[in-house]
Amino acid sequence: MKLINVCPLVILVFILDLVSALYFHIAEGERKCFIEEIPDDTTVIVNYKVELFDPRSGGFMPSSPGIGMHVEVRDPNDRVVLSRVYSSEGMISFTSATPGEHTLCMYSNSTSWFSGSQLRVHLDIQVGEHAVDYANVAQKDKLSELQLRIRQLLDQVHQITKEQSYQRHREERFRMTSESTNSRVLWWSLLQSAVLLSIGYWQMRHLKSFFEAKKLV
Amino acid sequence: MFITPLFFTILVTLISGILSKSVELTFELPDNSVECFYQEIEQSTSASLEYQVITGGQYDVDVKVEGPNQQIIYHKKKMQYDSHPFTAQYTGVYKVCFSNEFSTFSHKLIYMELNVGPEQPLPGIGEHATVLTQLETSADEIHSALNRIIDHQTHHRLREAQGRKAAEYLNERVFWWSTFETIAIICVAFLQVLVLKNFFSDRPSLYNKM
Numbered sequence: 001m002k003l004i005n006v007c008p009l010v011i012l013v014f015i016l017d018l019v020s021a022l023y024f025h026i027a028e029g030e031r032k033c034f035i036e037e038i039p040d041d042t043t044v045i046v047n048y049k050v051e052l053f054d055p056r057s058g059g060f061m062p063s064s065p066g067i068g069m070h071v072e073v074r075d076p077n078d079r080v081v082l083s084r085v086y087s088s089e090g091m092i093s094f095t096s097a098t099p100g101e102h103t104l105c106m107y108s109n110s111t112s113w114f115s116g117s118q119l120r121v122h123l124d125i126q127v128g129e130h131a132v133d134y135a136n137v138a139q140k141d142k143l144s145e146l147q148l149r150i151r152q153l154l155d156q157v158h159q160i161t162k163e164q165s166y167q168r169h170r171e172e173r174f175r176m177t178s179e180s181t182n183s184r185v186l187w188w189s190l191l192q193s194a195v196l197l198s199i200g201y202w203q204m205r206h207l208k209s210f211f212e213a214k215k216l217v
Numbered sequence: 218m219f220i221t222p223l224f225f226t227i228l229v230t231l232i233s234g235i236l237s238k239s240v241e242l243t244f245e246l247p248d249n250s251v252e253c254f255y256q257e258i259e260q261s262t263s264a265s266l267e268y269q270v271i272t273g274g275q276y277d278v279d280v281k282v283e284g285p286n287q288q289i290i291y292h293k294k295k296m297q298y299d300s301h302p303f304t305a306q307y308t309g310v311y312k313v314c315f316s317n318e319f320s321t322f323s324h325k326l327i328y329m330e331l332n333v334g335p336e337q338p339l340p341g342i343g344e345h346a347t348v349l350t351q352l353e354t355s356a357d358e359i360h361s362a363l364n365r366i367i368d369h370q371t372h373h374r375l376r377e378a379q380g381r382k383a384a385e386y387l388n389e390r391v392f393w394w395s396t397f398e399t400i401a402i403i404c405v406a407f408l409q410v411l412v413l414k415n416f417f418s419d420r421p422s423l424y425n426k427m
Contacts, residue, residue, distance in 0.1 A: 022255065022256045023255050024254050025253070032244075034242055034243060035243040036243065037378065125242065134340060135340040146352060149339060149360065153363065156363040157363065159367065160363065160370065163367075163370055167373070170377060173381065178388075181387055181388040185391055188399075191399070192399065192402070195399065195403070196402065199403070203410055210414055211417070
């Protein structure tokens with residue numbers, strides 16, 4: 001009985017929570033993108049809520065059922081991970097398969113009635129260990145306070161380890177880029193010298209034969 | 218029966234409303250534009266703003282934090298990165314603006330982290346009145362140490378991203394410039410010969426008329 005009671009409560013807390021989250025304004029149909037650079041196998045939870053500007057009251061309507069948000073998530077190789085139209089309020093979660101920069105874009109589905117008006121978007125993005133809902137974990141696994149704390153510590157250490165191995169991967173890429181620049185500069189300068197020398201030689205020969213043909217020398 | 222969970226919800230909501238709000242965002246700032254974020258903060262809550270420019274131009278941006286009565290809490294121009302802790306004096310909406318208005322062509326990538334209030338405690342912890350055991354205290358300490366590690370890691374990650382992006386850009390520029398210069402050398406070589414031949418040719422041309 002108690003368990004049944006608590007589940008919707010947790011959700012309720014989540015939604016009420018979102019009202020105090022960070023927000024920004026966008027125009028109708030405007031595209032807003034955020035970048036999350038994450039290691040692989042990391043969960044990202046995005047919470048959002050959209051409010052429509054109400055010109056009559058000069059404020060923002062708390063709930064606007066007519067508004068939908070198009071959410072698109074792309075992985076570092078520009079493949080679409082997730083692309084859907086959600087309602088004015090929602091929670092999206094995805095887990096990264098490849099490490100790197102994930103782009104999250106949001107834009108409202110433009111309906112002609114609302115066009116040109118302003119939207120207020122409440123947004124909360126939680127990555128990795130922050131995305132874990134420990135209240136849920138404690139209930140599901142019946143953990144004591146200390147066990148829960150240790151669980152959190154473990155999650156943090158896992159995140160740090162993942163981040164570090166990703167760091168190594170990126171350092172490798174960085175080094176490869178630098179080495180590529182280095183070798184390009186080297187080879188190109190050699191090639192340029194060769195091209196200059198051969199062109200100079202060709203110019204000389206060509207002009208010499210030209211002058212001889214014209215009987216100038 | 219029904220009142221207790223409802224009361225609990227209200228309590229939790231109130232507490233979590235006051236307690237921790239932390240959000241990290243990386244976003245693109247186009248040239249000549251201003252990007253603002255808003256956050257409601259309760260009176261006498263401590264908050265901190267951290268930001269860093271990842272790419273673009275001279276890696277600088279104008280940052281402004283404004284309180285509910287338009288009072289300016291923080292205003293710095295052409296900053297590369299900084300962190301600024303402050304305590305909210307009034308309850309209300311605080312505004313954080315990133316401006317790229319001084320730059321006419323370079324768009325920028327900016328990382329921002331806004332922390333409001335102390336960290337949300339784990340459920341259950343903090344409710345019991347007894348003194349913490351040594352194990353619990355150590356666990357708490359490890360937790361905060363790990364949090365610091367994660368913060369530092371983020372900073373290094375952004376630094377690395379900065380360097381890597383610059384290197385990639387340099388690599389690309391070297392490639393295009395060398396291609397362009399090779400073509401230029403070959404064109405100039407042929408042109409020189411043509412012009413020189415023109416000087417000595419019998420046919421009247423543009424050059425020996427001069």
